[in-house]
Each structure stands twice: as structure tokens, then as C-alpha cells.
Amino acid sequence: MINVPNIITIIRIMLVPVFLVVFWTFGPHRVFYGMVILSVAGITDIIDGYLARKLHMVTPLGKFLDPLADKLMVISVMTSLFIIGRFPLWLVVLVIIKELVQMTGSVFIVISKHLQVSANFYGKAATIAIYAALFSCAFQITGSSKITVLAGIISVVALCNYALIFFRQRSY
Incomplete structure (x- = not known):
């Protein structure tokens, strides 16, 4: 609609x-x-x-x-x-992998379990951290490398949380 x-x-x-x-x-x-x-x-x-x-x-x-x-x-x-x-390749690769894994898992859950997949705290925190990394790197702000590392860590935590949710939804 x-x-x-x-x-x-x-x-x-x-x-x-x-x-x-x-x-x-x-x-x-x-x-x-x-x-x-x-x-x-x-x-x-x-x-x-x-x-x-x-x-x-x-x-x-x-x-x-x-x-x-x-x-x-x-x-x-x-x-x-x-x-x-102005942006590190490792974080580009990490975020793309994270998004592909999450999309694949979401499609699986939606199709096989007929469940809706919603954003959660960890995903929102990762998004905010990635935006902070994008802006700090774009404008070459002092400490941007620390912000990108933090964004990477939060993205990995979000992915692990998502994987945990995914595996809880699976039936063995």
C-alpha cells in the first residue's frame, strides 16, 4: 500500500x-x-x-x-x-557483508517462517555509528579512525545479535 x-x-x-x-x-x-x-x-x-x-x-x-x-x-x-x-576499505567490506548476511537471513525467515523481521537496538546503533563514521571520514575530522573502528565493532555486534535471532528462529 x-x-x-x-x-x-x-x-x-x-x-x-x-x-x-x-x-x-x-x-x-x-x-x-x-x-x-x-x-x-x-x-x-x-x-x-x-x-x-x-x-x-x-x-x-x-x-x-x-x-x-x-x-x-x-x-x-x-x-x-x-x-x-576518505573511507577505509575494511569497513566498506564489513558493512556490505553484514548487509548481505542480514538480507539473506531476513528473506529466509520471512519465507520459511512467515515472520516479520524488524530493526532492533543493535541495528539502529550500528546505523548511527556508520553515519558518524561516514561524516567524520568525509570531513576528515580528527579521530575519524577511532570512530570507524567503533562503527566496525558495533556492526559486528549487530550482526552477531542478528545471527542469534536467526538461529533461534530456525527449526532443527
Whole structure:
């Protein structure tokens, strides 16, 4: 079902190619403008989630599109920053592996168990840590390497928590 939160999420998905075009064509100001677009995407993520819960407009489509929008944007930003030498490859690889494992597990749980998979505290903490790493690396803030390590650790904890949930759902 298409509703206001889902429309906002679709707009967020459309911001991914906008980010890529801006980042790769705006020369010396590309990082700044790209991070503005990431900020807009992050704010709209908060807004659509709030509206969906507050107005009881949570839909299966929204549960699918919302994390997809996040993953597409974060991976696009991380990869772009890596290419220009501002983001570590190990964290790009870690986050991509984490997301692929989580998506695969989610699909398995949804198809085989007919259960919904929802974000939890650890996943939200990992997202916040990754955003902090993206911004600190993009703007080359002192201590950004520590922030990326923290983001990596929190991402691994989130993945382990997700794996624990996955294995609890399996029937042997």
C-alpha cells in the first residue's frame, strides 16, 4: 500500500542516484553537497519511520523499502568516499557483508517462517555509528579512525545479535 511514509521512503531511494550524480560531478565541493544529501536522506528516514508508527501506517512494502533505501544510500556513500580515499576499505567490506548476511537471513525467515523481521537496538546503533563514521571520514575530522573502528565493532555486534535471532528462529 502506498501511503505518505512509503512515498517519503521512495523519495529517499531516488536520492541515491541524486547523491551519485552530485558527488561525481560537483568537483571540489562534491563531498559537502553529497553529505548534505545524506543528511536529507537520514532526516527523511526518521520522519517516515515516525509517521508510519504514529499514524499506524506501517506496511509490508514500507518494511521492505525502508531498509533497502538505507542500505543503498549508505553503500553508495561509503563506496564513493572510499574511491576518493576518505573511507577505509575494511569497513566498506564489513558493512556490505553484514548487509548481505542480514538480507539473506531476513528473506529466509520471512519465507520459511512467515515472520516479520524488524530493526532492533543493535541495528539502529550500528546505523548511527556508520553515519558518524561516514561524516567524520568525509570531513576528515580528527579521530575519524577511532570512530570507524567503533562503527566496525558495533556492526559486528549487530550482526552477531542478528545471527542469534536467526538461529533461534530456525527449526532443527
